[in-house]
Amino acid sequence: MQYISHYASPLGGILLAADDCGLTGLWFEGQKYFARLLDHDHEERNATVFETAKRWLDVYFSGREPEFDVPLHLTGTAFQNDVWRILRTIPYGQTMTYGQIARRLAAQRGVPSISAQAVGGAVGHNAISIIVPCHRVVGANGSLTGYAGGIDRKMRLLALEHADMSRLSVPTRGTAL
Structure with a gap:
């Protein structure tokens, strides 16, 4: 229930x-x-x-990093759960690219490579927004792509965390909007 x-x-x-x-x-x-x-x-x-x-x-x-955990029950495939575990390691106020996550996951699994697009699919289906910080994932070129809550919220969450926004950009076209 x-x-x-x-x-x-x-x-x-x-x-x-x-x-x-x-x-x-x-x-x-x-x-x-x-x-x-x-x-x-x-x-x-x-x-x-x-x-x-x-x-x-x-x-x-309030603009501070919480120093305690919330009990989570992540329900997804083994691949999704592995991606979501990596998301939880992205430090407050920092970002990571889909490609960096794919490379980290490939190393963990002992395989030559994993598709950044497959990682993007898992990130996009994260059901526990903010606490599992999918808003901290950006495109390789710094594009603020793919946040189910909307690009505006993604920008505001990163700004709240005092992330360096100088190298990030909002896509002007494409499916990420």
Whole structure:
């Protein structure tokens, strides 16, 4: 059974989802893939994991890096889970490219290479936005591509973290918008 709760962030409403193991979803209302992994049968409930997640978000949106973890229950393929683990290692206020993630994952798996596009697919289907920081992933040329919550939110999240935005750019065309 999954449970839901709501959080009002400075960037818009957020839907939180959890089960008995941990947080399973964190989506901006109306974003791409909104509530994609949410069970049809769910109920709104106060739960300790939601209290922890909301406290984490309060710290984060105050412009500070949270120094505690939220219990997570990541549900995806082995490949997606490996990508999402790497996302969680990207330091606060820094970025990593899809290619860097692909190279790191290839080294971990002992294979010559992994497609950056395949990594992009896994990053794009991350259901726990912000806490699993997919907003910190950028294109090889510094393009702010592919954030399900929208490019504007991605820019605002990176700015909140005081990331160096000088080498980053907003794409003017393409599917990343």
